Amino acid sequence: MMKPFLTTSHGVLYDADCLDVLKRMKPEVIDTVFADPPFNIGKDYKNGYNDKVDRDAYLAWCRTWIHECCRVLKPGGAFFIYATPELAIQFASIMEEKLNFRHWIALTMKGTYPRGKKLYPAHYALLYYTRGTPRVFNKVRLPIEKCRHCGKEIRDYGGHRNKMNAQGVNLTDFWTDTSPNRHAKFKVRPGVNELKLMIPERAILISTQPCDIVLDPFGGGGSTYQAAEKLHRHWIGVELHDSAHIKNRLQESYSLFPVEHEPFQFEDLFDHEDKQNPVLRGIERKDMSARPGTSVS
Numbered sequence: 001m002m003k004p005f006l007t008t009s010h011g012v013l014y015d016a017d018c019l020d021v022l023k024r025m026k027p028e029v030i031d032t033v034f035a036d037p038p039f040n041i042g043k044d045y046k047n048g049y050n051d052k053v054d055r056d057a058y059l060a061w062c063r064t065w066i067h068e069c070c071r072v073l074k075p076g077g078a079f080f081i082y083a084t085p086e087l088a089i090q091f092a093s094i095m096e097e098k099l100n101f102r103h104w105i106a107l108t109m110k111g112t113y114p115r116g117k118k119l120y121p122a123h124y125a126l127l128y129y130t131r132g133t134p135r136v137f138n139k140v141r142l143p144i145e146k147c148r149h150c151g152k153e154i155r156d157y158g159g160h161r162n163k164m165n166a167q168g169v170n171l172t173d174f175w176t177d178t179s180p181n182r183h184a185k186f187k188v189r190p191g192v193n194e195l196k197l198m199i200p201e202r203a204i205l206i207s208t209q210p211c212d213i214v215l216d217p218f219g220g221g222g223s224t225y226q227a228a229e230k231l232h233r234h235w236i237g238v239e240l241h242d243s244a245h246i247k248n249r250l251q252e253s254y255s256l257f258p259v260e261h262e263p264f265q266f267e268d269l270f271d272h273e274d275k276q277n278p279v280l281r282g283i284e285r286k287d288m289s290a291r292p293g294t295s296v297s
């Protein structure tokens with residue numbers, strides 16, 4: 001088994017190629033996969049990563065990691081991929097081979113501009129598939145919208161405001177509150193397109209219960225891992241470059257709290273052969289416990 005870069009009471013992070021980690025994992029051990037892959041658009045991640053390779057080679061690589069993620073997903077598990085619409089249609093056709101379509105969630109994207117003979121790109125896609133019937137589907141509610149200035153409610157819901165659920169309105173497949181991305185000065189790692197925490201957070205809330213296991217094969221700034229810690233889900237993460245940024249982020253948020261429950265037994269996710277080998281294991285466990293009592297909103 002590979003030596004983790006970091007373990008917390010909830011999760012484990014590998015500084016490795018996600019395919020190396022995925023291939024060592026047992027089948028059907030993950031409840032939700034959340035993936036925000038590199039888009040092959042020549043982005044400078046400032047870590048030496050080559051984000052512009054031949055398109056066919058890129059799509060072939062995507063097919064491999066998507067299939068691997070499907071393999072480790074439990075029946076009823078959920079798989080989310082965040083992508084531009086152009087890539088999302090390619091990813092969706094791969095996911096269709098193994099999974100069941102749930103939603104194409106559109107997330108508004110501001111601050112772009114139209115290029116050439118094209119419309120103004122105004123959304124990203126968050127593909128949401130499940131392996132068969134979803135094992136978990138939690139209805140997420142958003143607070144009723146209020147005016148930022150006067151604090152009064154903005155809509156009267158066609159005169160049916162008094163019949164509304166006190167906990168708010170049902171989340172739709174059109175998310176208008178997710179843009180813009182984190183401002184550069186708040187990013188954990190320079191150069192990374194770090195998602196707003198609420199994006200992986202919502203995916204996790206929709207599709208898991210506490211202590212379920214979330215996998216994100218492309219760590220970046222670690223948004224998914226922070227969301228999982230916050231919501232008391234177990235997580236497994238991988239980042240090919242600069243994992244130290246993720247460690248710092250989690251340490252800042254979670255290191256001061258005492259461990260309140262059994263640590264995540266991540267070794268159980270890997271093939272037995274690796275697990276038995278004490279040299280390959282070589283794990284120095286350094287628990288960073290997670291924050292207790294996070295509420296679901």
Ligand SMILES: C[S@@+](CC[C@H](N)C(=O)[O-])C[C@H]1O[C@@H](n2cnc3c(N)ncnc32)[C@H](O)[C@@H]1O
Nearest residue numbers: 017018036038194195218220221222223239240
């Ligand atoms: C778009 S970023 C992910 C951002 C992340 N969702 C966040 O909110 O911070 C994609 C990341 O994948 C990493 N990456 C690229 N290829 C990888 C691979 N084969 N295995 C693991 N990570 C990889 C890149 O270094 C980059 O940090």
